[in-house]
Amino acid sequence: MHIRISANDGVPIYLQVVNQVKYLVASGRLEPGAELPPIRVLADRLLINPNTVARAYRELEVAGVVVKRGTTGTFVSDTGSPLARREKNRILTERIDALLAEARQLGFTNDALFELIRQRDEALPPPQES
Amino acid sequence: MTDPDDVIEVNTLTRRFGSKVALDGVSLSVPRGAVFGLVGANGAGKTTLIRHLLGLLRAQSGTVSVFGRDPVADPVGVLSRIGHLAEDNDLPGWMTIAELMRYTEAFFPNWDRDFADKLRRDFELDPRAKVKHLSRGQRTRAGLVVALAYRPELLVLDEPSSGLDPIVRRDILGAVIKTVAQEGRTVVFSSHLLDEVERVSDHVALLVRGRVAYCGPLDDLKAGHHRMTVRFNEDRPKPPVLTGALAWEGGGPEWTALCHGRLPDLRAAAEAVGGCVVDQHMPSLDEIFVARAGAAGGSPR
Numbered sequence: 001m002h003i004r005i006s007a008n009d010g011v012p013i014y015l016q017v018v019n020q021v022k023y024l025v026a027s028g029r030l031e032p033g034a035e036l037p038p039i040r041v042l043a044d045r046l047l048i049n050p051n052t053v054a055r056a057y058r059e060l061e062v063a064g065v066v067v068k069r070g071t072t073g074t075f076v077s078d079t080g081s082p083l084a085r086r087e088k089n090r091i092l093t094e095r096i097d098a099l100l101a102e103a104r105q106l107g108f109t110n111d112a113l114f115e116l117i118r119q120r121d122e123a124l125p126p127p128q129e130s
Numbered sequence: 131m132t133d134p135d136d137v138i139e140v141n142t143l144t145r146r147f148g149s150k151v152a153l154d155g156v157s158l159s160v161p162r163g164a165v166f167g168l169v170g171a172n173g174a175g176k177t178t179l180i181r182h183l184l185g186l187l188r189a190q191s192g193t194v195s196v197f198g199r200d201p202v203a204d205p206v207g208v209l210s211r212i213g214h215l216a217e218d219n220d221l222p223g224w225m226t227i228a229e230l231m232r233y234t235e236a237f238f239p240n241w242d243r244d245f246a247d248k249l250r251r252d253f254e255l256d257p258r259a260k261v262k263h264l265s266r267g268q269r270t271r272a273g274l275v276v277a278l279a280y281r282p283e284l285l286v287l288d289e290p291s292s293g294l295d296p297i298v299r300r301d302i303l304g305a306v307i308k309t310v311a312q313e314g315r316t317v318v319f320s321s322h323l324l325d326e327v328e329r330v331s332d333h334v335a336l337l338v339r340g341r342v343a344y345c346g347p348l349d350d351l352k353a354g355h356h357r358m359t360v361r362f363n364e365d366r367p368k369p370p371v372l373t374g375a376l377a378w379e380g381g382g383p384e385w386t387a388l389c390h391g392r393l394p395d396l397r398a399a400a401e402a403v404g405g406c407v408v409d410q411h412m413p414s415l416d417e418i419f420v421a422r423a424g425a426a427g428g429s430p431r
Binding site: 008010 | 300328330352414415
């Protein structure tokens with residue numbers, strides 16, 4: 001499980017862990033049933049406070065991304081798909097917000113922007129699979 | 131008033147060196163199990179405060195309590211439970227690593243020989259090497275071995291990372307994490323490397339010229355501050371006056387403030403002076419510290 005922490009980017013560290021685990025699950029790099037590292041191990045690896053990792057795991061559990069199984073550990077939940085869809089939505093929403101902000105700054109109307117998106121879509125090779 | 135879960139209680143501690151006030155009415159408490167980051171510019175009083183915790187300085191006024199005891203009146207009762215690493219790590223230079231470990235072991239009934247040997251090997255310290263021939267980083271590692279090997283309840287690190295390379299700094303942070311991951315152990319460490327403090331601390335105290343500007347959970351500190359960019363319809367020669375703004379930067383129509391307060395209140399205040407909040411995010415500890423130190427007057431660093 002590859003996670004990168006940046007202490008200076010303004011996002012609380014527990015939230016960086018939460019977002020990146022969600023991203024890994026949504027993108028399929030963490031599969032349902034996969035085990036997350038124990039809190040102390042991840043804290044030591046990322047050099048962050050163990051309480052921060054514990055908080056991130058709690059949030060992930062509340063969100064249904066992971067489940068705790070007794071004392072054995074923390075696992076990616078099997079019912080990951082609806083969440084994965086929500087998460088994919090969230091990832092795209094962030095990009096769209098940034099695009100809209102930039103478009104407004106440059107004086108594009110929404111219609112002009114949609115037209116541009118259509119043009120770019122046509123210019124790109126079609127998707128390989130549905 | 132005294133919470134039994136607090137490992138350290140400092141109440142209105144004031145310390146003068148001649149006419150210079152090093153600590154000015156400092157009050158703070160460190161809860162058990164915390165990683166407590168002590169943050170301040172050089173000369174802000176961090177080391178002076180730590181020396182009081184270790185019983186090396188007597189309180190001129192106010193009180194200092196560690197494990198519920200006065201570290202000056204009961205140095206054995208306090209120091210036997212503290213692991214300490216100072217910035218100017220004054221280990222006896224003529225000793226070899228092996229001698230240093232045997233010597234320190236004699237003072238601590240809880241010394242764990244296997245753990246000490248493991249730490250020494252992990253840090254790649256040659257037992258036959260003399261302390262005075264070690265590099266700065268290796269000397270710090272030797273200091274860590276003797277500070278950790280009796281598994282102290284409280285680990286106190288005074289500017290442990292300053293002037294060290296990233297690999298040794300990583301060892302130090304790893305030692306902090308491993309210490310606190312063991313139930314009930316507490317770490318106090320001072321640093322001016324605020325990204326390190328932000329990574330590992332859950333509580334912080336900001337010292338600004340001998341006074342406590344903030345003391346409490348790091349999350350609360352961060353949640354109570356906002357970096358907010360305000361845009362006006364026309365150029366402004368100087369930043370607006372805004373309740374809660376600690377520091378401003380910018381020019382022309384756009385000014386960015388480091389603010390303290392609730393976001394809705396800050397937005398309302400910005401609109402009241404004819405501005406519009408166009409961007410806001412959570413500041414880093416570094417940004418908060420610079421703004422706080424600057425807002426208290428004088429140069430921020």
